[in-house]
Amino acid sequence: MRRFSFNRLAQTVSSPQLLHPRNLHQGRYDIPALVGAEPQLAAFVRANPDGRPTIDFADQAAVLMLNKALLAKYYQVKYWQLPQDYLCPPIPGRADYVHYLADLLARSYPALPTGKQIQLLDIGTGANVIYPIIAVQSYGWQVTGTDIDTVAVKAAALIVASNAALKPRISIVAQPDANAIFSGVIAAEQRFHLTMCNPPFFASAAEADAASNRKWTNLAKAGQSGRNFAGQQHELWCDGGELKFVSRMISQSQLFKPQVCWFSSLVSQQKHLAPLQKLLRSVGAVQSEVIEMRQGQKVSRILAWSFLSAEQQQHWCRETA
Template sequence: MSIPQLLHPRNVHQGRYDFNALCAAVPKLAAFVSKNPNGEATIDFADKEAVLLLNQALLAKYYHVKFWLLPAGYLCPPIPGRADYVHYLADLLGRIFSQLPKGKQIELLDIGTGANCIYPIIANQSYGWHVTGSDIDVVAVRAAATIVAANTALKSSIQIIEQPDTNAIFSGVIGEGQQFHLTMCNPPFFASQAEADAANERKWANLGKAAEGKGRNFAGQQHELWCDGGELAFIRQMITESQLFKPQVCWFSSLVSQQKHLPPLQKLLRSVGVVQSEVIEMRQGNKISRILAWSFLTVEQQRQRFGATDNDS
């Protein structure tokens, strides 16, 4: 499979997958590699095991992760697109620094980190940031914590915590006086299971396997895929709750999958007194997604509170 050429310039997943290198990283992947009609190496992206092994190989080769397993039925995300979100956040934060922000002094909070722990892994291994991942699902928390503990490259730099209140997002996760340079979230996209199932069947049809449309090649638990009101309701709650932590976060952010959700979300941002907001568009082939970022601080306040000056090196 060819990775779209519109990935972020610092994304290491440009061009086609190098299956020779990936199979060297995870030899079991070789059994699932075949040739497409053009004679190019690929895998069957409808095969759950093949997708899992591909992710293991990508994480081993590019992110120094030697152990990565998921509980059955949990989301197995495509890594190149996840990396883009991290790189665009680095650009956003970099505006208040004289260069790209790197090192463990940068604190990132990943809301809904999932059993896969993908965002913390990419952020830590790409930039050296210290990452806190939170989730309401105790199985996901344990799985992500196991991944961190099993990999020497991660265990001193990633913390996984359980969100104790299933009705809260930041409350119960951000402690009194605690500061984060960035927060990120890939919210539940769908408003119901019916919506998720219909979209899944369309995806299987696009893969040429409509008859298999009741399964998910990337899996996903209910709370990973849908919630009442879908992503619009979830991000609205996130924005509303972010007011409680105005001085403690430099930039809040969330993915927004549907363009039509941006106007009501931007209206809400204005109503709660946000000082800065950004919409960052990400293109991966024909797919377009967006990062909505907001801050209650001016640039000068961000520099003062988060230690960035024009002379930072």
């Protein structure tokens, strides 16, 4: 992962072939160990063609229970429940995002930044509150999760309140304005070292359904209809899709230039990077990074930007230590 400056107008991208080195989910799932952490997973375990234990990844209930087991084993989360039909994300890929953000911030510190002095803002944390859980349990950061959905906010707050390790480290805040991203969440004089976001990728329900059909094909379930992944409308699609959403985030980030060290968002489609980077230049971002992540055949990207120079970031981080 290498940096580039808009002054050079050159793009360099990291291309890891595997999960981040600090990701706890390397290799195949250890199903027996996960059953030990969450015994209810046993009801969903079956043998694959090689005779190894696995689950049916097209079964929402099985995937939900797998996530519960992963959170129990690796992150000491004992209570984790989602409302019906809310997004149940794959945890290994989510963990990669957090670890790469830690690397990005580490440039401003003599060692990998850990502890409650590091403030992370998760935009659209959802009912699952996965990113805050990983950030808290991996690095001890202080995390604010925000969402426009009142059901998601209540579900996330219940997860936090029900786990002693999370309660002092995570705050869940409702965003009252569906058109605002940072306003109403970042208070005057409040500072965040990092912001992150997994935006709604699709521009319509039809696009989301098309993606689902491709998933069914990949899972050898051709001929079945409907999305094989849960998720509410605002979690999966919005008017204009991720390009419009991230563009709005970039535009609004200008209002909080001195209060955030690094802004970031996932970007699923590579073709969106060029217009987003053009917008970043137009709003005066000083630094930008594209971090490529791979999980098997899936490729995703983190777009990160800052209105501070590297030297200013180091000073900023010393002030917030």
